[in-house]
Structure formats: C-alpha cells, structure tokens
Amino acid sequence: xxxxxxxxxxxxxxxxxxxxxxxxxxxxxxxxxxxxxxxxxxxxxxxxxxxxxxxxxxxxxxxxxxxxxxxxxxxxxxxxxxxxxxxxxxxxxxxxxxxxxxxxxxxxxxxxxxxxxxxxxxxxxxxxxxxxxxxxxxxxxxxxxxxxxxxxxxxxxxxxxxxxxxxxxxxxxxxxxxxxxxxxxxxxxxxxxxxxxxxxxxxxxxxxxxxxxxxxxxxxxxxxxxxxxxxxxxxxxxxxxxxxxxxxxxxxxxx
Amino acid sequence: xxxxxxxxxxxxxxxxxxxxxxxxxxxxxxxxxxxxxxxxxxxxxxxxxxxxxxxxxxxxxxxxxxxxxxxxxxxxxxxxxxxxxxxxxxxxxxxxxxxxxxxxxxxxxxxxxxxxxxxxxxxxxxxxxxxxxxxxxxxxxxxxxxxxxxxxxxxxxxxxxxxxxxxxxxxxxxxxxxxxxxxxxxxxxxxxxxxxxxxxxxxxxxxxxxxxxxxxxxxxxxxxxxxxxxxxxxxxxxxxxxxxxx
Numbered sequence: 001x002x003x004x005x006x007x008x009x010x011x012x013x014x015x016x017x018x019x020x021x022x023x024x025x026x027x028x029x030x031x032x033x034x035x036x037x038x039x040x041x042x043x044x045x046x047x048x049x050x051x052x053x054x055x056x057x058x059x060x061x062x063x064x065x066x067x068x069x070x071x072x073x074x075x076x077x078x079x080x081x082x083x084x085x086x087x088x089x090x091x092x093x094x095x096x097x098x099x100x101x102x103x104x105x106x107x108x109x110x111x112x113x114x115x116x117x118x119x120x121x122x123x124x125x126x127x128x129x130x131x132x133x134x135x136x137x138x139x140x141x142x143x144x145x146x147x148x149x150x151x152x153x154x155x156x157x158x159x160x161x162x163x164x165x166x167x168x169x170x171x172x173x174x175x176x177x178x179x180x181x182x183x184x185x186x187x188x189x190x191x192x193x194x195x196x197x198x199x200x201x202x203x204x205x206x207x208x209x210x211x212x213x214x215x216x217x218x219x220x221x222x223x224x225x226x227x228x229x230x231x232x233x234x235x236x237x238x239x240x241x242x243x244x245x246x247x248x249x250x251x252x253x254x255x
Numbered sequence: 256x257x258x259x260x261x262x263x264x265x266x267x268x269x270x271x272x273x274x275x276x277x278x279x280x281x282x283x284x285x286x287x288x289x290x291x292x293x294x295x296x297x298x299x300x301x302x303x304x305x306x307x308x309x310x311x312x313x314x315x316x317x318x319x320x321x322x323x324x325x326x327x328x329x330x331x332x333x334x335x336x337x338x339x340x341x342x343x344x345x346x347x348x349x350x351x352x353x354x355x356x357x358x359x360x361x362x363x364x365x366x367x368x369x370x371x372x373x374x375x376x377x378x379x380x381x382x383x384x385x386x387x388x389x390x391x392x393x394x395x396x397x398x399x400x401x402x403x404x405x406x407x408x409x410x411x412x413x414x415x416x417x418x419x420x421x422x423x424x425x426x427x428x429x430x431x432x433x434x435x436x437x438x439x440x441x442x443x444x445x446x447x448x449x450x451x452x453x454x455x456x457x458x459x460x461x462x463x464x465x466x467x468x469x470x471x472x473x474x475x476x477x478x479x480x481x482x483x484x485x486x487x488x489x490x491x492x493x494x495x496x497x498x499x500x501x
Contacts, residue, residue: 048377049376049377050373050376050377073379074379075379076379077376077377077378077379078378078379080377080378080379082374082377084370084373084374085370086369086370088369088370088371088373088374089371090371090374091365091369091371101378102378104278104280104281105277105278105281105378105380106278106378106379160377
C-alpha cells in the first residue's frame with residue numbers, strides 16, 4: 001500500500017500541492033484527475049521521487065520515502081515502473097534494447113534470460129514483431145505499449161502512468177487502458193494513473209481522486225462518480241454535454 | 256551572482272558525475288559508444304582542417320619571410336612550432352567544442368525535454384554518472400590521439416604545400432621541423448589537450464542536462480554551450496601556457 005499524508009509542495013513560493021492525503025491499494029487502478037495546473041503531475045512526480053515534497057509523508061509498504069538513504073531510494077525505485085506521457089523511450093536504442101535496459105542495469109541474468117523476459121513482456125503488450133524497430137518507426141500507441149513493457153519488465157510493485165492516453169485515438173486508448181488494468185490485476189501491483197481522459201476514468205478507475213488547485217476535492221470509484229453531487233466533480237467530469245446526458249440517463253435509470 | 260550560481264551548480268554536477276558506475280559492463284558499452292561518437296567521428300574534420308591549416312601556415316610564413324638574411328628552414332621551424340604549441344591543441348579544441356560540444360549539449364538536452372532523463376532517474380539510475388562520465392573518459396582518452404594526429408598532419412600539410420608551390424625546398428622544411436625540437440612541447444600540448452577535453456565534455460553536458468523547456472531551449476543551450484566552452488578553453492589556454500612554459 002502507498003500512503004500519502006499531508007503532501008505539500010510549492011515552486012518559487014507558489015503552492016502547487018496543499019496537503020494532499022490518500023492511500024493506494026494493491027491490485028486497484030487508481031486514477032488522479034483534475035484540470036491542467038491542478039497539481040496532478042507534481043503529485044505523481046513526488047510519488048516517484050522526481051520532486052522532493054516540502055512537507056508530508058509518502059510511505060511505500062511501510063518505507064517512508066523521506067527516511068530512505070540514497071541506496072535504499074535506488075532500491076525502491078527499482079520496484080517502480082513508470083509510463084511517461086511521451087513514452088520517454090531512448091531514441092538511439094531499439095524496442096528490444098529499450099525494454100532490456102533496466103534488466104541490463106539491475107538484473108544478474110544472462111543475455112538469453114534477458115531476451116526471454118523481453119519477448120515475454122512484448123507478447124504481453126501485444127507487440128511481438130517490433131523487436132528491432134527504433135522508437136521513431138513506431139506509432140504513438142505502439143510507443144506507449146513499449147513504454148508499458150519497459151515499465152513492467154522488472155516486475156514492479158508500483159506502476160505510475162502519466163497521461164498514458166494522451167495523443168491516442170479512442171480505440172488505441174481503450175487498448176492501453178485495458179492493458180494497464182489487466183496488468184494491475186494479474187501482477188497485483190499498485191497502479192496510479194494521471195489522466196484527463198474521462199473515458200478511461202469511467203472505464204478503469206476503481207479509485208478516483210480529483211485534485212483542484214492542489215487540494216484533494218473528491219475521492220471515490222467510477223460508480224460513485226455518476227451519483228456524486230460534489231460540485232467540483234460535476235463541473236469537471238460533466239463539463240461536456242455528452243457526459244452530462246449519460247449521467248442524467250444513468251441517474252434516471254437507477255431511480 | 257548568476258554566473259557564480261552556475262559555477263557552483265557545475266561543480267555539484269561533477270560531484271554526481273564522479274561516482275562509481277552502477278554496472279561496469281554498461282559503462283564499458285557506453286564508453287565505446289562515446290569513443291565512436293565523440294572521437295572517431297571527429298577524425299575526418301580534424302584531419303582535413305589540420306592538414307590545410309598546416310599548409311596555409313607554411314605558405315603564409317614563406318610569403319612573409321622574403322628577406323635573404325632569413326634562412327628558408329625557418330618556415331619549417333615556424334610551422335612545426337605553431338602546429339604543436341597552438342594550432343593543434345587549442346585551435347582544434349575550439350573546433351571540437353563546436354562540433355562535439357553542440358552534439359553533447361543537444362543530445363542530453365533532448366533527453367531532458369523528452370523525459371528520458373526522468374525515466375533513468377525513476378529506474379534508480381544516477382543519470383549524470385551514466386550519461387556524462389563515459390563522455391569525459393572518452394574525450395580525455397581519445398583527444399590526445401586526435402591532437403597528435405592533427406600535429407602530424409599539420410606539419411605534413413606544410414610540407415605538401417611547400418613542395419607543390421615551390422616556395423621552399425623539402426630539405427629546408429625537413430631541417431626546420433627538426434631544428435631545436437624539444438619533446439616537452441609535445442607534453443605541453445597533450446596536457447593542454449587533456450584539460451580541454453574535460454572542458455569539452457563537461458560544459459556542454461551541464462548546459463544540456465539543466466535545460467528547461469522545449470526544442471527552442473535545447474537549441475539555445477547548445478549555442479551557449481559552444482560559446483562558454485570556447486571561452487573557457489581560451490582562458491585556460493592562457494593560464495596553462497603561463498604555468499607550463501613561462
């Protein structure tokens with residue numbers, strides 16, 4: 001379990017996170033939603049250790065991030081997989097080399113063992129014939145799948161995804177969503193996803209947190225998001241006519 | 256004040272760079288890749304420029320020394336001295352600052368803005384050590400070889416220029432380049448080269464690593480990296496010459 005308590009972060013005197021507290025459970029797809037500038041990315045970067053919070057506690061299965069020395073932090077990071085918004089694949093490496101990279105750095109395995117693992121994760125993300133391609137030769141959806149494959153190749157305990165659907169068509173976005181959900185359940189990992197995509201939120205968001213101006217405004221599931229009267233949720237999630245109508249229909253049906 | 260902040264940040268960066276590599280096999284692989292990218296791929300331009308610079312120095316000297324009281328072998332002597340003492344180590348290092356410096360700065364800068372460096376950090380990798388240390392070792396190991404080649408080709412360029420233009424005889428030139436030769440000059444040039452190689456690897460890496468923004472900022476960082484590397488090379492050249500030759 002990841003426990004976040006009273007997380008506070010500011011940049012040049014401007015507070016971005018104002019005391020966010022929450023928990024993330026194993027095997028559950030957790031989603032952070034909110035408008036641009038609400039602090040989602042900063043929150044995620046604090047979790048993975050790319051930003052150091054000004055105050056507050058982040059606890060990974062009993063290990064307080066702030067109290068870990070550099071070596072322990074590095075070990076913790078080896079248990080973290082991250083899917084970046086733009087993929088963040090290494091341009092000069094092939095798909096196979098990109099995925100193999102964490103194994104080369106941290107696993108004491110022979111080349112054939114590493115290759116087996118790479119082929120296994122590539123198969124898992126349905127990308128079996130792209131081993132020798134470079135990231136520039138792949139479509140956006142394929143790059144995201146490679147990024148997911150790289151994130152899970154070390155069998156992480158924690159998976160963080162920053163806008164995994166940005167720039168993807170609806171079909172591909174659904175494929176990526178389902179893939180993340182399947183992986184989360186299959187390997188019982190703690191997954192935290194930053195997203196703007198309401199389809200994803202409704203589809204796979206087992207636990208949803210809405211951030212507004214650096215404050216946690218609402219927390220609930222994708223079922224509860226339909227019935228909540230919270231103004232911030234209603235204004236953000238149902239800002240489009242389509243979603244508003246879907247919600248009204250759902251509420252009418254459940255009454 | 257701003258410059259002091261940058262100097263401090265640069266030295267803090269170096270502290271992270273000079274840590275033990277996390278995996279020697281990966282470091283070795285990176286090192287060979289950097290030797291190829293930063294060293295071998297610069298061979299052509301260095302050979303081309305040094306050959307022609309040597310030729311031009313010899314021709315210029317020959318054309319400006321037309322007094323019958325000045326012996327012709329001084330052309331070879333002047334070419335050898337200027338190539339070994341200044342043109343090869345300093346001039347070629349400034350050229351390398353442009354070619355290699357912009358490459359280092361833009362490649363690391365692009366990695367920064369496309370979150371590739373963040374990806375390394377999230378994996379628990381010391382990104383500065385992983386990216387910059389192989390570049391430093393590669394340049395400090397390879398550039399002395401490159402500059403030695405530049406010295407030889409520059410002097411050879413002078414010989415070819417003289418032979419083709421008949422401005423001086425090959426015997427005079429060969430006598431001149433051997434006249435009053437002191438091996439310490441080679442040592443002095445190579446010491447300078449090693450220092451410049453360090454500067455060429457680290458200043459552009461600093462500019463690339465701490466870039467913020469997008470492609471425009473990467474371009475700006477690259478330009479700044481080349482300017483500052485050249486400035487530091489010229490300044491260090493002055494101090495090193497004072498220290499080693501005075």
